[in-house]
Amino acid sequence: MAILTWSNQLNVGIPSVDAQHRRLVEILNRLDEAVAVGDEPRAILDLVAALIDYTDYHFKHEEELMRAGNYAADDFELHCQQHRDFVATVVAEQQKAIAEPDRVSNALLEFLVGWLSSHILYADKKMAQAINDTHPDNPEALKQQQTDIMQSNLYSALRESETRFRALADLLPALIWITNAQHVPIFCNRYWLETLGLAKTELNLENWMQLIDAQDRARVRQSYLQAAVDLQAVQLEYRLLPAGKPPIWVLETAVPRLRGNGRFAGLMGCGMDISVQKQAETALEGLVEQRTQELRIANETLLIEKNQESLLNQQLKEAQNHLLQSEKMASIGQLAAGVAHEINNPLGYIYSNLNTLRQYLQDLLKLSEAGERLAGQLPADHAEAQTFRNLQKSLDLAFIKSDLPDLVNEAMEGAVRAKKIVQDLRDFSRIDTQELAPFDLEAGLNATLNIINNELKYKAEVVKEYAGLKPFACVGAQLNQVFMNLLVNAAQAIDDFGKITIRTGYQDNDWLWVEIEDSGRGIPADIRNKIFDPFFTTKPVGKGTGLGLSLSYKIVQDHRGRIELESTPGQGSRFRVCLPIR
Numbered sequence: 001m002a003i004l005t006w007s008n009q010l011n012v013g014i015p016s017v018d019a020q021h022r023r024l025v026e027i028l029n030r031l032d033e034a035v036a037v038g039d040e041p042r043a044i045l046d047l048v049a050a051l052i053d054y055t056d057y058h059f060k061h062e063e064e065l066m067r068a069g070n071y072a073a074d075d076f077e078l079h080c081q082q083h084r085d086f087v088a089t090v091v092a093e094q095q096k097a098i099a100e101p102d103r104v105s106n107a108l109l110e111f112l113v114g115w116l117s118s119h120i121l122y123a124d125k126k127m128a129q130a131i132n133d134t135h136p137d138n139p140e141a142l143k144q145q146q147t148d149i150m151q152s153n154l155y156s157a158l159r160e161s162e163t164r165f166r167a168l169a170d171l172l173p174a175l176i177w178i179t180n181a182q183h184v185p186i187f188c189n190r191y192w193l194e195t196l197g198l199a200k201t202e203l204n205l206e207n208w209m210q211l212i213d214a215q216d217r218a219r220v221r222q223s224y225l226q227a228a229v230d231l232q233a234v235q236l237e238y239r240l241l242p243a244g245k246p247p248i249w250v251l252e253t254a255v256p257r258l259r260g261n262g263r264f265a266g267l268m269g270c271g272m273d274i275s276v277q278k279q280a281e282t283a284l285e286g287l288v289e290q291r292t293q294e295l296r297i298a299n300e301t302l303l304i305e306k307n308q309e310s311l312l313n314q315q316l317k318e319a320q321n322h323l324l325q326s327e328k329m330a331s332i333g334q335l336a337a338g339v340a341h342e343i344n345n346p347l348g349y350i351y352s353n354l355n356t357l358r359q360y361l362q363d364l365l366k367l368s369e370a371g372e373r374l375a376g377q378l379p380a381d382h383a384e385a386q387t388f389r390n391l392q393k394s395l396d397l398a399f400i401k402s403d404l405p406d407l408v409n410e411a412m413e414g415a416v417r418a419k420k421i422v423q424d425l426r427d428f429s430r431i432d433t434q435e436l437a438p439f440d441l442e443a444g445l446n447a448t449l450n451i452i453n454n455e456l457k458y459k460a461e462v463v464k465e466y467a468g469l470k471p472f473a474c475v476g477a478q479l480n481q482v483f484m485n486l487l488v489n490a491a492q493a494i495d496d497f498g499k500i501t502i503r504t505g506y507q508d509n510d511w512l513w514v515e516i517e518d519s520g521r522g523i524p525a526d527i528r529n530k531i532f533d534p535f536f537t538t539k540p541v542g543k544g545t546g547l548g549l550s551l552s553y554k555i556v557q558d559h560r561g562r563i564e565l566e567s568t569p570g571q572g573s574r575f576r577v578c579l580p581i582r
Contacts, residue, residue: 006022006025006026010022010025010120010121012120012124012125012127012128013125013128013129013132014065014128014131014132016061016065017058017061017062017065017124017128020054020057020058020061021058021116021120021124023054023058024051024054024055024058024116025116027047027050027051027054028051028109028112028113028116030047031044031047031048031051031109031112032109034047035109041097044097045094045097045098048090048093048094048097048108049094051090051112052087052090052091052094055086055087055090056087059083059086059087062079062083062124062127063076063079063080063083065127065131066079066127066131069130069131071127071130071131072130075126075127075130079123079127082119082123086115086119089111090108090111090112093108093111166187166189169187169189169190170189170190170191172189172191173191174189174191174270174271174272175188175189175191175192175195175240175250175252175269175270175271175272175273176188176189176191176192176268176269176270176271177189177192177268177269178257178266178267178268178269179224179266179267179268180265180266181228181264181265181266183205183224183225183228183266183267184204184205185203185204185205185208186266188200188203188208195240195242195248195273196211196240196242196243197242197243197244197245198211209221210241211240211241211242212238212239212240212241213238213239213240213241213247215239216238216239219236219238220236220238223236223254224254224267227254227255227256227267228256228264228267231256231258231264232256233253233254233255233256234253234254235251235252235253235254236251236252236254237249237250237251237252237274238250238252246275247275248273248275249273249274249275249277249278250271250272250273250274251271251272251274252269252270252271252272253269253270253271254267254268254269255267255268255269350415354408354411354412354415355412357408358405358408358409358412361404361405361408365401365404368401371388375388375389435475436473436474436475437473437474437475437476438471438472438473439471439472439473439474439475439476439479440469440471440472440476441469441472441474441476441479441504441512441514442466442468442469442504444476444479444480444483445464445466445483445502445504445514447480448480448483448484448487449462449487451484452484452487452488455487455488455491456487456491456500458497459491459492459494459497459498460490460491460494460497460498460499460500460518460519461497461498461499461500462500462501462502463499463500463501463502464502465501465502465503465504466502466503466504467503467504467505467506468504469504469505469506469512472512472579472581474559474579475555475559478555478558478559479555479559479577481551481552481555482552482555482556482577483514483516485548485549485551485552486516486552486575486577487500487502487516488548489548489549490516490517490518490520490573490575491518492520493518493520493521493522493572493573494518494519494520494521495520495521498518498519498520498572499518499519500516500517500518500519501515501516501517501518502514502515502516503515503517506581507578509581510580510581510582511578511579511580511581512578512579512581513576513577513578513579514576514577514579515574515575515576515577516574516575517572517573517574517575518572518573518574519571519572520572520573521569521570521572522567522568522569522570522571522572522573523565523567523569523573524569525569528565528567531549531565532549532550532553532563533550556577556579559579559580560579560580561577561578561579561580562577562578563575563576563577563578564576564578
C-alpha cells in the first residue's frame with residue numbers, strides 16, 4: 001500500500017529536485033509498508049537510516065541551488081532551518097527505535113507525510129519558482145493546490161485501505177461489522193452473513209437487532225449507545241439467533257469510530273463464537289453446583305456431628321465434675337461420719353459421768369448439810385466444831401453449794417448439744433446413700449443449719465416458717481446438700497447483717513416446696529439464666545468453683561423437681577425447691 005502516490009502534480013519544475021523528491025516518496029512508502037507488514041526491526045531501522053542519508057544529500061543539493069540562484073537571504077535561512085528541524089526530528093525518532101527495536105513510532109510516519117506534502121508542495125515549489133524566475137503563485141493558491149493534491153492522494157490511499165480491510169475481514173473467522181453514526185449497519189463481513197444466514201440486501205437495523213436474543217437485546221443496544229456517548233470501547237457477551245440453528249454465544253468488542261474533528265462516526269465491532277466455551281462453563285457450573293451442594297451437606301453433617309460431640313463432651317465434663325463433687329462430698333461425709341463416731345464415744349461417757357457426778361454432788365451436799373447440823377449441836381468452844389466452822393467460812397461452802405448444780409447442769413446441756421451436733425453430722429454425712437427413703441425435710445434443714453451455724457450466725461437472723469412437712473421419699477443427704485448450698489449462698493449475698501427466711505409448704509397436694517429467701521444484693525437480670533451453668537460464678541478467682549448451684553440443680557432434677565428463682569437487685573433473692581410427692 002502506498003502512503004503517498006507520486007504524480008506530476010508533485011513536480012516543482014527542477015528536474016533534479018523532482019527526481020530526488022520522487023526517491024524520498026519511494027523510501028517513505030517502503031518504510032510504511034515495512035511497518036504495516038511487521039518487518040524485522042533491523043530492516044526498518046535500515047530504511048530510517050537510508051531516509052536520513054538521502055534526505056541529507058537532497059537538502060545539500062537544494063541549498064546549493066538556492067545559493068547559485070541568489071535566493072533571498074531570509075527565505076534561504078528559513079528554508080535551511082526547516083531542513084535542520086526535519087533532520088533533528090527524524091534522528092530523534094531513529095534513536096527511540098534503536099532503544100526500542102520492536103516499534104517505529106506512528107508519529108514518525110505522520111510527520112514524514114505531513115512534512116513532505118507541505119515542504120514539496122509549498123516551500124520547494126516556492127523555491128523553484130524563485131530560482132526559475134517564473135511568476136510566483138499566490139501563497140493561498142499554493143496552499144489550495146497542496147490541499148487538493150493531498151486529498152487526492154489520501155482518498156486513493158483510503159480506498160485502497162478500505163478494500164484491503166474488507167478483503168481481510170471477509171477472510172477472518174470472526175463476526176466483524178461497522179455501523180454509521182445512527183447505528184445502522186453499513187458493513188458485515190462474509191463470516192457474519194454466512195453464520196447468521198442473512199444476505200447483504202437484507203442487512204438493515206431491524207433485521208440486525210432481531211438476530212440478537214430478546215433476553216440480551218436491550219442490554220446490547222444500551223451498551224452500543226453508551227459507547228457512542230463515552231467514546232470508549234465496550235466488551236460484552238450475548239446470544240445471536242441464526243436461522244434454523246441453536247443460539248450462538250458471542251464475545252464482542254465494539255469501539256467507536258471518530259472523524260478527524262473528534263465527532264462520533266459509528267461503531268466497529270469484532271465478535272468471537274464462544275458457544276463451546278459457554279457449554280463447558282455451563283457444564284462446569286453444574287458440576288461446581290453439585291460439588292458445592294455435596295460439600296454443603298457434608299459441612300452441615302460435620303457441623304451437626306461437631307455440635308453433638310461438643311454437647312456430649314460438655315455433658316461428660318459436667319457429669320465428671322458432678323461425680324467429682326459428689327465423690328468429694330462422699331469423702332467429706334465419710335470423714336465426718338468417722339469423726340462423729342470418734343467424738344460420740346467420749347461424749348457418751350462424758351454425759352454418763354456427768355449424770356453420775358450430779359448424783360454424787362447431791363449426796364455430798366446432803367452429807368455437808370448433815371455435818372453442818374452436827375457441828376451446830378456441839379458446844380461453841382468445841383475444837384472440832386470450831387475447825388469445821390473455820391473451814392466452811394474459808395471455802396465459802398454456801399457459794400459452792402449454790403454454784404455446783406449450775407455448773408453440772410451447764411456441762412450436761414453442753415454435752416447434750418454436742419451429742420445433737422454429732423448426730424446431725426452423722427445424718428448429714430450419709431452422702432453416699434443413693435436409695436430413696438422416707439426423710440424429714442424440716443429435720444434435714446435443722447441439721448444443715450446446725451452444721452453451717454458458724455457461716456450464718458454473724459451474717460443473718462434465721463427465721464423458720466415451717467408448715468410441718470411429712471416424711472418424703474427421697475435421697476435425704478443429697479437434698480441436705482442442696483439446702484446447704486442455698487443457705488451458704490444466701491449468707492454470702494448479704495454484705496453486712498440481714499435476714500434469711502426458710503419456709504416449707506404444699507402446692508396442689510401434688511408438690512411440696514422448700515423456700516430460702518435472703519435480704520442480700522440480689523441477682524442481676526443479665527446473669528440469671530447462667531447461675532445454674534457449670535463453673536459459672538460471680539466470686540473472685542480462687543473463691544468459688546461455680547459447681548454448687550449446678551450440682552444442686554442436677555440433684556433436684558434427678559428428683560424430678562425444679563428450682564424457681566425470684567430476685568430483685570438490691571432487695572434480695574428467693575429460691576424455691578419444688579419436689580413431686582408422687
